[in-house]
Amino acid sequence: MRMRQFFPVWLAVILVLLTSGCSRPQRQVVVYTAWDQIYSEPILKEYERRTGVRVLARYDVEAAKTSGLVQALLGQSGHTSCDVFWSNEVAQSCLLAERGVLEPYRSPNAQDIPATYRDPQDRWTGFAARLRVILYNRELVAAEEAPHSLLDLADPRWKGRCGMPYPLFGTSASQAAALFDRLGQPQAREFYRRVAENEVTLTDGNARLKDLIVSGQLAWGVVDTDDAHVAQLQGGPVVELVPDQEEGGLGAVLMPNSVMLLRGAPHSEEGRRLIDFLLSQEVEDQLAGSEAAQIPLHLKASSPRLAELRLMTIDWNRAAADWEPTMRYLQEIFTR
8 A cells, every 4th residue: 555655656756857867958158249148138038949959159248349248258268158250240240359368260141241250260250230320410610511421520620519429339349440550650640530520529439429419519520320220210300421422532430340259168069059040141132121220241131232331341360360469559638
């Protein structure tokens, strides 16, 4: 009788032990992303839904865009907990490559992306780009008087009336690195010194700067196209202008997202699969159709807009090599 009473209990215990012993841990991938959470999270959730792979994401904050995650990855060199880094620019991706923390990987979905937007050693791949543009308030600035160059930030006629995000973080820092590469150290240093003297308003990010322009607290500023697009969708009295398009001008700064595999990634195979997904034309199309209005880089879906624009020629590897002295100089003049 006692054996019969306890038999169901013992059977249940045995089944639990057998089940727990045979169950497989859920597959997972760890991704750090500097691209805005409002746009990146739905894409990562969709990948999780389709594959059953758990995506553990760490997002950056607006004030420390990209730089915070880059420093975290540099600090983890050799013992990283991250598999994939989804950056919102490429200058610091080159910095990570230079420091040896990236594992080369050429995704089959990268074949249709022009070599201009890929690392020659396949340590990072660019996709879904933005432009650095001028956004001005048309109630404060007449079209014929509007600024047409990034260099207008130093023009005395705009003293105290224009703005930019701190050039130490995110795409504003990458823009600075691009200008230092394009102009050369002496001319770029002189330009940013004049910007500081021109009482240019500095903000914690592009979104905050966009709001100041929409509200009329500033006449104009330099932001990313996604922020400019949102301002226009919201009905703000603003105009977007692509700078430096005249013959012989600097050209506009194109800022692709970039994605890369970390050296020593604990889930490297899952990391490669996530990279394949992010580099798919489907994801580029989704980002292009979102409020962020990203510019596709896949040749089959490339925006005609790119062919019509004069783009700045930038050696991102050289800009990355000069990153630390450039940032030290900018910190000195903008945070003293």
